[in-house]
């Protein structure tokens with residue numbers, strides 16, 4: 699089995715500017731590439747789980763999100779870091795009806811657990827919002843507010 703570090707995206711990996719989908723609007727939170735690399739080096743699968751209701755709202759397409767995610771991995775590669783997989787919820791209940799993947803629902807993590815043979819007991823989740831933490835905890839994954847950890851990390 700594998701251990702995983704699950705990451706929310708907006709507000710956790712990059713500054714949340716609201717429906718970020720253009721490369722020019724993407725800005726890593728300070729220290730995040732190195733933080734991700736630490737988990738790569740320790741043998742974790744690094745997996746992003748992100749609600750992207752902007753797709754349901756018609757603000758941008760899945761294809762644009764994929765392009766942005768390729769860019770993120772190109773940038774991370776510059777320091778030898780990478781994200782193993784991105785799971786996206788493209789839904790919003792008002793536009794596409796209910797789904798089982800919009801956090802705090804657990805569909806994305808459950809799919810990742812199957813795809814990567816993840817052991818939840820060895821895994822962690824980082825997010826910036828209560829629904830991230832709730833989602834992780836529903837899956838019995840230790841879940842942390844990234845704000846708290848990056849403060850500690852930058853003091854090391």
Ligand SMILES: [Mg+2]
Pocket residue numbers: 706707708709710714825826827
């Ligand atoms: Mg967030």
Ligand SMILES: [Zn+2]
Pocket residue numbers: 787788789797798799800
């Ligand atoms: Zn969904």
